[in-house]
Amino acid sequence: MQLSPLQSRLAASLAASLFLLALYLLLFSPNVALAAELPVDSYELGDAPHEIGIVLQGAASYEPEFDLFDRSIIGRAPPGVATLENNKPKALNLQPGTTACYMVEKSTIFGNDGSGNARKVEGKKDGSSTGGASSRFSDKVSKTLYLSANACLQPHFAGSNDTKSSPPQLILSISNSTEDGCQKPSNDPKDAGVTLFEEGAAMYSLNATGDIYVGITAPNVSSDFQGVYNFEVAASLTGYFHWYQKGDAAELLWMDSDSTSALLVTRNLTENEADIRRIMDQEPPYELFVSKKDSAATNGLKHSACGLQHTAQITANNLSNSQLNSPVRTGMTLRGPGSFPKQQFYFVSLNASSSYTGTLVKKSNVTAHEKREVGDFGLGSVVFEATEFQTVSATNCKVVTDLEFCNEIQYAVPGNDKKFNSTALAKAYDDYAKNMYANFETVMMQIPCEASRTSLYSLARNCDDCKAAYKKWLCTVSIPRCEDFASSNQFALTRNAGQAFPNGTQLPDDVRNPLVALPYSNASRNTFIDSEIQPGPYKEVLPCEDICYEVVQSCPAKIGFNCPRPHLMSFAYSYGQRDTNGSTVSCNYPGEARTPMSAARNLLPDLILLSGVSTAAAMMLG
Incomplete structure (x- = not known):
């Protein structure tokens, strides 16, 4: 039977209405939404060593930006919690006795679809993970997350006695909940996820399966200290953004010195002849921070790149070459055995019969106020173990170079x-x-x-x-x-x-x-x-x-x-x-x-x- 034009229009309208009703039930049915919810994520701690410090209560209170917008638009971080993105450091002043809270979202770790180059966390039959942290599902995927922080400033001593003591170190706490990771960091030696900064630096790695919360706690200080802490924190999927390199072989070599001068050079930057020209054409990769050995200015910050930048007595970098009456010159050189590239530091106007420490730092390619370039890895700083050197008293031995x-x-x-x-x-x-x-x-x-x-x-x-x-x-x-x-x-x-x-x-x-x-x-x-x-x-x-x-x-x-x-x-x-x-x-x-x-x-x-x-x-x- 052939439908009239009016009947045809009614049939089309009815079909469209049924389609819209089915789509509504599919998208907004409560039962469907509950079935699609993800369980609470857990994480597995890595093998990084942990030191437990005394944690003092008092969380920092700061309002999130864009609080007028819906959480689905600005991200999943709860109010008062800032987000950390891959290789994008963030800096903050922190009053003693307060805690700053950060969150590394799952989408940052695995991508927006929750996947990526991940691996399964092997679970036991009872549902717990082999790493000791709780896990509800054996089919979880995980990815190594590297968390690091540097203390850039710390309260200074303002007491009357002539002490060289430093304020207590900051505390880094890691968890998969704001309650444990940010507001109430643990001081129990048996608890994992807490580490004390060492000379202004902290590094922690873990196998993450979901959102990770990072707390930075500034302990209370005595009345002898005044000022605030300032720190920089970063998360990375490729390695520690802030790295302190320990080792038996020094990266910075003390060649020689006289009563007022000293010559230091790095190890060869390459021993591949094909790379020599490329490296020599680039900007010198290192900065050098030098202080007298008995100076207390760098105490508590000797492993921190930004801490040394603020407290060292002498800074050697490209800018120091152009400064009037600069006590140091630096540049690339092929001099020395093998004629391989190395960076040289030549100091003048030092004090006779004095001992110094020089800390070599690989400069960061990005700061807390800059954006990371796509595909650019290894942007963070590396602080190498300090090298000691001395000047002599006699004036009839003189350092020569070049x-x-x-x-x-x-x-x-x-x-x-x-x-x-x-x-x-x-x-x-x-x-x-x-x-x-x-x-x-x-x-x-x-x-x-x-x-x-x-x-x-x-x-x-x-x-x-x-x-x-x-x-x-x-x-x-x-x-x-x-x-x-x-x-x-x-x-x-x-x-x-x-x-x-x-x-x-x-x-x-x-x-x-x-x-x-x-x-x-x-x-x-x-x-x-x-x-x-x-x-x-x-x-x-x-x-x-x-x-x-x-x-x-x-x-x-x-x-x-x-x-x-x-x-x-x-x-x-x-x-x-x-x-x-x-x-x-x-x-x-x-x-x-x-x-x-x-x-x-x-x-x-x-x-x-x-x-x-x-x-x-x-x-x-x-």
Whole structure:
């Protein structure tokens, strides 16, 4: 039967009404909504060590932004709780006795669909997780969440006594509920999720399966302290945004120092030749914060990047290079063994006979007020273990660096303030070594260096190896490493005892007379030093024996280069041997740092075959 036009319109209207009714029941039925609700999320704590501190009550009260809008629009965080996003730090002032609360939402951890690169939490039959935290479902997925914080400021001591005490450290608490994580952080040593800041830094990792709450508590302080705490906190899915790096091998190496200057360099930033140009074209990656060792300003903040920035006595970075009368210069350099990139810090205007600590910090690429670039990871700061260094009292040893010819020389050398500043002193030594090398090049012209490899003097070495080894030896013996005459280094040899100091004074007769009777103590290794530099009495760290042996191994016997035998008198005042414990510089090798376990030791030649090298006569550089 064919419908009339009116009947057709009525049938269409009825079908549309039934469709809308079915859609309403599907979307808004209470039973359907209850069936779709997710259970309360739980989390599994990671294996990070925890320290328990005393937690004082008193939660900070601050209103959320956009409180006029519905929670579905601004996020799931409850009132008074700020959200943390991936690799986006947040900073806040915090009064003593209060707590700030943050939330890392599940959508931040897993993405808006609640999924991502997650793994299942293995559950027991009774429903609990293997990590010890409660879990209602064995099919939960988890993701490692890295939480870190730095204290940037802390209350300062305003008492009357001369104490160097610091205020108590902040407390970091982690939970999957606001009640435990923010408002009432635990002080029970048996409870997990609580850690005390250590020297202004806290790091905590966990396997998260849902929303995570982060509390930062500022403990109460005595009336002797005034001011507020300031901190920066961040969450990351790739690693700690704030990182304190511990380790046996220092990242910052103390090369040498004199009475007012010090030279420090980082380890090689790469040893891949393909990366050298790229790294040298970039901005230096590190900042260095230096304070006197007895300074109390950095106490409680020594592991915090922003804390050091606010409290260190000297800051070395790109900005310090352009500041008038800056006490430090920094920049990238290829000088030193291997010619690999490293960052150098050269300090001037330091105090004599003083001890300092230098803390190297990898600069953060983002701050609490900047936005993270998409796909950019590893943006946070890294604080490395501090390096100690000292200045000396004597003024006739001077640090030189940036030599043109002897480009591996970076240490204190015999000097004379009355005749040379540091730049002129470096040039005088460099020119002397360069002139001496010209004589060697004349000798090498007699060697058929262009011959085929099978016709050369060695199948293992060539003329380029010989030239490099000879240059290293020549620079090291021409530019000796200097130590204060009063140095207690048992490996250092007294030199030039008979000459007056630059200020005109001489050693006491009872000290000078026995030394003058010894030829090697009455003069320097090179007459050039005594006649041109005139440093007065000093001590020399002798060149390492393997520098001489390298020349013997690398050069043709025809040039007549020989090394003295160990245990002979000529060897004792010409070369030194390495001390096995590495606690001091027992002999001088280019790039040898005063920091124990220096990177230079990793670049030394193989000494296995050197023990068999012996010669008939000693060679002295006149």
